[in-house]
Amino acid sequence: MQVHLKEKQAREPTIALINVVFLMLVFFMIAGTLAPPLSNSVKLVETQDLEGREPPDALVIRADGVLEYRGTELINAEAYVERASIDLPLDAVRVVPDRSLPAIHLKEVSDALRALGASKIYVVTERGL
Numbered sequence: 860m861q862v863h864l865k866e867k868q869a870r871e872p873t874i875a876l877i878n879v880v881f882l883m884l885v886f887f888m889i890a891g892t893l894a895p896p897l898s899n900s901v902k903l904v905e906t907q908d909l910e911g912r913e914p915p916d917a918l919v920i921r922a923d924g925v926l927e928y929r930g931t932e933l934i935n936a937e938a939y940v941e942r943a944s945i946d947l948p949l950d951a952v953r954v955v956p957d958r959s960l961p962a963i964h965l966k967e968v969s970d971a972l973r974a975l976g977a978s979k980i981y982v983v984t985e986r987g988l
Contacts, residue, residue, distance in 0.1 A: 916943070917983055918952060920968055922959035936971035951979040 865983050919927040926933040928942050952972050956965050969980050 900909045916953060918968075918972075920954060920956045920958040920960055920965065924960065924964045926968065936975060938969055939972075942973055950977075951981060953976045953981045953983050955983045 894970075918936075921927065926935070926939060930941050931942065933939050933942060952963070954968065954972075965982070969977075972980055
């Protein structure tokens with residue numbers, strides 16, 4: 860006597876794959892329409908040859924760690940507060956570090972400014988597009 864058993868075929872998860880692809884399609888369609896495209900009539904400003912300059916109220920830290928404010932060398936962060944005639948507590952301080960300044964020096968200056976009461980310290984950097 861011969862018995863024929865049907866072999867079970869493994870089901871392919873095509874329905875699940877189609878659902879995932881469809882959900883991704885809907886997601887990207889919605890995400891792509893959140894920001895409208897820039898009008899073709901607008902021409903963006905080129906800043907390629909623009910001369911960089913620090914903000915006038917910023918504390919500059921040179922690569923050797925020397926502090927400057929409006930072209931004058933300072934001894935420490937307290938001298939910055941005195942020179943700038945800033946009311947205490949400090950509200951927001953802009954710091955322009957040299958590219959070669961070690962991060963530890965930047966942290967020391969920011970810690971000193973925090974100790975003087977600076978609530979916010981902004982590090983001004985070059986932005987490349």
